[in-house]
Amino acid sequence: MxxxxxxxxxxxxxxxxxxxxxxxxxxxxxxxxxxxxxxxxxxxxxxxxxxxxxxxxxxxxxxxxxxxxxxxxxxxxxxxxxxxxxxxxxxxxxxxxxxxxxxxxxxxxxxxxxxxxxxxxxxxxxxxxxxxxxxxxxxxxxxxxxxxxxxxxxxxxxxxxxxxxxxxxxxxxxxxxxxxxxxxLQKEIPGYLVNRIQMAMFREVWSLWSKGVASAEDLDMAVRGSFGFRLPSVGPLLANDLAGDETTYVIARRLLPIIDSSPEPSTAFREMVEKGDFGLKTGRGFYDHTPQEWQAIVDKRDRDLLRQLKCSRE
Ligand SMILES: NC(=O)c1ccc[n+]([C@@H]2O[C@H](COP(=O)([O-])OP(=O)(O)OC[C@H]3O[C@@H](n4cnc5c(N)ncnc54)[C@H](O)[C@@H]3O)[C@@H](O)[C@H]2O)c1
The missing domain is CATH 3.40.50.720 (NAD(P)-binding Rossmann-like Domain)
Incomplete structure (x- = not known):
């Protein structure tokens, strides 16, 4: 066909x-x-x-x-x-x-x-x-x-x-x-590409939140305002090239041994889910909102994404 x-x-x-x-x-x-x-x-x-x-x-x-x-x-x-x-x-x-x-x-x-x-x-x-x-x-x-x-x-x-x-x-x-x-993908692999990459970032974010290093708001802002801000324009490997791969390599050697490498999600995240706090579905997760506030967040997300989609097609 x-x-x-x-x-x-x-x-x-x-x-x-x-x-x-x-x-x-x-x-x-x-x-x-x-x-x-x-x-x-x-x-x-x-x-x-x-x-x-x-x-x-x-x-x-x-x-x-x-x-x-x-x-x-x-x-x-x-x-x-x-x-x-x-x-x-x-x-x-x-x-x-x-x-x-x-x-x-x-x-x-x-x-x-x-x-x-x-x-x-x-x-x-x-x-x-x-x-x-x-x-x-x-x-x-x-x-x-x-x-x-x-x-x-x-x-x-x-x-x-x-x-x-x-x-x-x-x-x-x-x-x-x-x-x-x-x-x-050239070959089958569990988690494919996107979920594997996304999960690596989630693990570190959950770990930093569990350790109380920053609030949920500041963690989200750190990602959205930094590499998240760049992502609609350049993917991670092109970002490496633009930043200088030798510099990123040195930083990676220092940080990879100390960032979270646990095979389990962080304890505080597990406790939150065990308590029944699922986010939008139950009203509380990393954030706590009324149903109206959650709906407003979803509507804003969709408006933002549609604007981005329009820009990407121009
Ligand atoms: N939700 C996500 O973010 C997401 C992202 C990517 C992929 N997926 C995958 O997409 C698939 C659907 O996920 P979803 O989030 O839409 O789930 P969902 O629960 O919203 O919808 C699944 C639907 O399948 C129907 N269903 C169950 N058995 C059926 C049957 N025998 N015949 C016909 N319909 C049947 C259910 O009634 C339900 O309406 C899953 O495999 C999921 O892993 C989900």
Whole structure:
């Protein structure tokens, strides 16, 4: 199959990720059919997408007249089999559970036409952990979108050792057409790229917070105002080159032996989670806010990210 042949996409799972993925692909012109075992989640897809699109209009990224066209490309189906019939590409974005993903790939293999490419949005599993449920391993691949998927540009593309070059090409071109930045891995590795890198930073931040070296506000400000401020322009390796690699090497030799290298998250972070403080979901985490304040924070984050997205496209 060529990338130009992809017209219909099925999205399995209408949660945080599924509805945003459906929005991105429908905006790019694909006909998207979403399914979910939770009827309420499925029914609310058009309303959630419409709310997201309102922020895109405010940011000047789409016109108001685009909304009915985009929504008209998003369909819902009551079962995986109905969603998958006729799909050129399937994006599995159901709950993170290996047994569930194995079952879904097994059913998708039976329900889809032979040409269909099966992708999974798993954030921790490898495609080789469940593609063996199918008779089309060459057409199985992992695509790791980031939250919020309708805004964040990068999508990691992680083939298994059995994935064909054609599958990699078709999926990469579909993502590009949806305005995404596909990042291809040359081999499978747990955590892929982004979560491994992000986790290395989180470990040190949690450790500094646990030791009381700085408040949550100051830790966040230190990152946002320094290397975080540079990141939209230069990635870490280019930043090394610009700063002088020999200087960074000397600093690394001094700091790497003393920064946190524990295989467990810091004790205070564990205690916070054990207490049931999960952040936005429970009202308190590193920060303590009312539901209205949390909503205002999420709305501001989305406005900021959409402005950044607009700048990155100019
Ligand atoms: N949330 C994130 O930040 C994020 C980021 C990247 C990747 N992911 C990955 O994306 C996937 C989905 O995550 P999410 O955050 O959207 O989860 P979610 O809990 O918001 O949504 C998952 C949806 O899958 C549905 N589901 C469960 N079993 C199903 C089945 N048999 N058939 C159809 N639908 C079914 C659930 O009802 C739910 O609506 C997971 O694999 C997750 O690891 C999540």
């Amino acid at each position: 060529n990338a130009e042949d992809v017209r219909k996409v099925a999205v399995i799972g209408a949660g945080i990720m599924g509805h945003g993925i459906a929005q991105s692909l429908a905006t790019a012109g694909y006909e998207v059919t979403v399914t979910d075992t939770n009827a309420a989640a499925l029914e609310s897809v058009p309303a959630r997408v419409e709310r997201n699109l309102a922020a895109f209009i405010d940011a000047g990224l789409i016109a108001a007249a685009d909304v009915p066209v985009i929504l008209g490309r998003i369909h819902t189906a009551p079962s995986l089999e109905e969603a998958a019939a006729g799909a050129d590409v399937v994006i599995e974005a159901a709950t993170e559970n290996q047994d569930l993903k194995r079952q879904l790939f097994n059913r998708l293999d039976a329900a889809c036409p032979e040409r269909t490419i099966l992708t999974s949005n798993s954030s921790s599993l490898l495609i080789s952990e469940f593609a063996s449920e199918t008779k089309r391993q060459d057409r199985c691949i992992l695509t790791h979108w980031m939250n919020p998927p309708h805004i964040v540009p990068a999508v990691e593309v992680i083939p298994g050792p059995f994935t064909s070059q054609e599958t990699i090409e078709v999926v990469t071109r579909m993502l590009r057409r949806a305005g995404k930045l596909p990042v291809r």
